[in-house]
Amino acid sequence: MSGRLNAHDRVALDETIRRAEQLSRAEFSVFVGHAEGDPRAYAESLHATLVAPARSVLVLVDPDARALEVVTGSAVRRTLRDPQVELAVAQMQSFFAQGELVAGLRRGIQMLAEHARAPQTLHAE
Numbered sequence: 001m002s003g004r005l006n007a008h009d010r011v012a013l014d015e016t017i018r019r020a021e022q023l024s025r026a027e028f029s030v031f032v033g034h035a036e037g038d039p040r041a042y043a044e045s046l047h048a049t050l051v052a053p054a055r056s057v058l059v060l061v062d063p064d065a066r067a068l069e070v071v072t073g074s075a076v077r078r079t080l081r082d083p084q085v086e087l088a089v090a091q092m093q094s095f096f097a098q099g100e101l102v103a104g105l106r107r108g109i110q111m112l113a114e115h116a117r118a119p120q121t122l123h124a125e
Contacts, residue, residue, distance in 0.1 A: 004032050004063065009102045016106045020113030026076045027056040028109055032101070035060060039067035047071040057112055059105065061096075068092060070108075076116050084115040 005013070017028045029050060035042040043060040050056045054073040057080070061068050070085050088111040095104025 005102065012102055013105060013109075016109050020109045024076075024079075024113040024116035025055075025118065026073075026080075026113070026116045027052055028113070029056060029058045030105060030109070031058065031060045032105075033062065035062040035065060035067055035069075039065060039069050043069035043071045047073070057116065059092075059108065059112075061092075061101070061105065063096075063101065068096070070112070072116075079118055080112060080116040085112065088112045088115070 013030060017030070020026075020028050027050065029046075031043070031046055039060060039062055043058055046060065047053055047056060047058040050058065052073070054075040056073045057076055058071045059069075060071070068089055070089060072080055072085065088108045091111060092104040092108035095101075095107060
C-alpha cells in the first residue's frame with residue numbers, strides 16, 4: 001500500500017486482506033501509487049516479486065493514470081476465473097468513480113476472495 005492512504009485506510013485494508021486470505025487461502029497484495037510504464041507490465045513485475053506468486057493476487061491502482069490491474073497466480077486461477085475478476089474490477093471501478101478508493105478496494109478484494117475460495121467437497125464413505 002502506498003502513501004495515498006492514511007493510517008485508518010491502511011488498517012481497514014489490512015483487515016480486509018486478512019479476512020480474504022483466511023477465506024480463500026490465497027495471498028493478497030495491494031499497490032496504490034504510480035505505475036512505472038505500462039500499468040499491466042508493472043503489476044505483473046510486482047506480482048513476480050511476491051513471496052508466493054502462484055498463490056497470490058495483486059491489485060494495482062494508479063489513481064493518476066486511472067489504471068486498475070489484477071494479477072492472479074497460477075494456483076489462484078484454478079478457482080478464480082477471468083469473468084469473476086472482471087466482475088470485481090467493475091465493482092471497484094464503480095466505487096472509484098464515486099471517489100471511494102478504499103471502499104472499492106475492500107469490496108473488490110472481498111469479491112476476489114469469495115471466488116478464489118476452493119469449493120467444498122463432500123466425501124461419501
